[in-house]
Amino acid sequence: MRIDVVSIFPEYLAALELSLIGKARAEGLLDLAVHDLRDFTTDRHRTVDDTPYGGGAGMVMKPEPWAQALEAVAGDEAAGGGARPVLIVPSPAGAVFTQAMAYELAEEKHLVFACGRYEGIDERVLEWARDRFDVRPVSLGDYVLNGGEVAVLAMVEAVGRLVPGVVGNPESLVEESHSDGLLEYPVYTKPSAWRERAVPDILLSGNHGKIARFRRDEQLRRTAARRPDLIEKLDPASLDKADRAT
Ligand code: 6GU
Secondary structure, three states: OEEEEEEOOHHHHHHHHOHHHHHHHHOOOOEEEEEEHHHHOOOOOOOOEEOOOOOOOOOEEOHHHHHHHHHHHHHHHHHHOOOOOEEEEEEEEEEEOOHHHHHHHOOOOEEEEEOOOOOOEOHHHHHHHOOOOEEEEEEOOOOOOOOOHHHHHHHHHHHHOOOOOOOOOOHHHHOOOOOOOOOOOOOOOOOOEEOOEEOOHHHHOOOHHHHHHHHHHHHHHHHHHHOHHHHHHOOHHHOOHHHHHO
16 A cells, blocks of 8 residues: 655654554555655745635645645546545544544555645645545544644554554454444453452453453443443444343
8 A cells, every 4th residue: 555644744754664554664565655745835935834815813724835745646646547546634624534434545555645734724725636536534533633643643553554464463453442333342461460459250261152251241331331322323233132131
């Protein structure tokens, strides 16, 4: 998968050289490049923002540097007739990013992330970009960040780890929070007794059926307590008799 990130703070994305994603890049599983938006300006001051039409607080990102940058990272592709690259525009005004969206994006060949700062990017850039990209304004959740960079770190990690080969043991992708619509069960390691606290007996029993039941009950209890909204969304057909009793 190819990923391009455009930002006025390319150093922010240095964390993508670390850990699992960094390793996947070094191995060639992810072809990820970060670009400085200011490299696509033409004035002496490398200006990327200006005052908003209609007035109001803050500054708006100028359209032309964005068009130049987006043409540079994906200019040829649109003409090629193949699948259009996806342009993800992080914004608190976007659709909420979910695990389902991460799975969808992991199937794509080319993702481009456009990190806005200030009050956002001139809206005409998004309209113009629809000719060559599948444009998706995306939010991490209902709170406000200063720019898209932190959101891109989260999204690239969530998507990148779903690309085949990035996570060494694909089984670890199956039993995790949100993959079955429930939160993960609690986990424990040695020692079995620690500061007067014991690991639940069932986990030491070697009875795999009982362990699976215990974990499923913990998932249901935890989800009901912390995320009742997820319980509402569960498909009733995905629940067995013991689930309903919990
Ligand atoms: Cl994706 N961007 C910004 N600037 N703020 C956010 C966000 C994104 N998601 C939640 N808050």
